[in-house]
Amino acid sequence: MTTPRRLLLVNGPNLNLLGTRQPEIYGRETLADVERITSDAAARFGLEVRAIQSNHEGVLIDAIHAARLDCAGIVINAGGLTHTSVSLRDALASVDLPVAEVHISNIRERERFRHFSYIEDVAVVHVIGEGVPGYARAVERLVEVISGRADG
Numbered sequence: 001m002t003t004p005r006r007l008l009l010v011n012g013p014n015l016n017l018l019g020t021r022q023p024e025i026y027g028r029e030t031l032a033d034v035e036r037i038t039s040d041a042a043a044r045f046g047l048e049v050r051a052i053q054s055n056h057e058g059v060l061i062d063a064i065h066a067a068r069l070d071c072a073g074i075v076i077n078a079g080g081l082t083h084t085s086v087s088l089r090d091a092l093a094s095v096d097l098p099v100a101e102v103h104i105s106n107i108r109e110r111e112r113f114r115h116f117s118y119i120e121d122v123a124v125v126h127v128i129g130e131g132v133p134g135y136a137r138a139v140e141r142l143v144e145v146i147s148g149r150a151d152g
């Protein structure tokens with residue numbers, strides 16, 4: 001079976017406000033910039049990106065479930081759900097896909113409640129605190145993982 005030539009990009013709650021939301025923390029790039037940067041990085045490896053952003057946990061979970069049918073991996077910034085959602089973590093663990101966890105800010109240097117990630121142990125790539133360019137870094141590292149799996 002050939003590996004699908006597609007990644008799922010998931011952005012969680014409040015990331016639709018990128019560009020105006022606390023620019024001192026998240027920068028001035030918009031969600032559209034994030035999706036373009038991610039798509040451009042994936043295209044360098046012949047991959048397309050299906051991008052979803054939602055403020056609703058169940059919508060994100062449904063997209064993750066669907067990705068098991070036609071995606072090779074998942075790049076996710078779960079926003080605040082990173083720190084709260086067992087259900088989102090379980091969805092990622094339920095699909096046999098490599099996951100790259102992205103956070104624009106350095107969550108480990110922010111409020112204590114942001115230091116814990118429910119996603120950390122189900123992701124194989126972690127890009128934290130590298131700003132919006134971190135999404136491209138996550139694609140590059142996830143492709144290495146996907147290639148390794150494909151090579152067996």
Ligand SMILES: O=C(O)[C@@H]1C=C(O)[C@@H](O)[C@H](O)C1
Nearest residue numbers: 014077079080103104105114
């Ligand atoms: O840095 C980020 O991209 C993450 C984005 C959010 O929306 C926060 O809730 C997280 O705590 C951090």
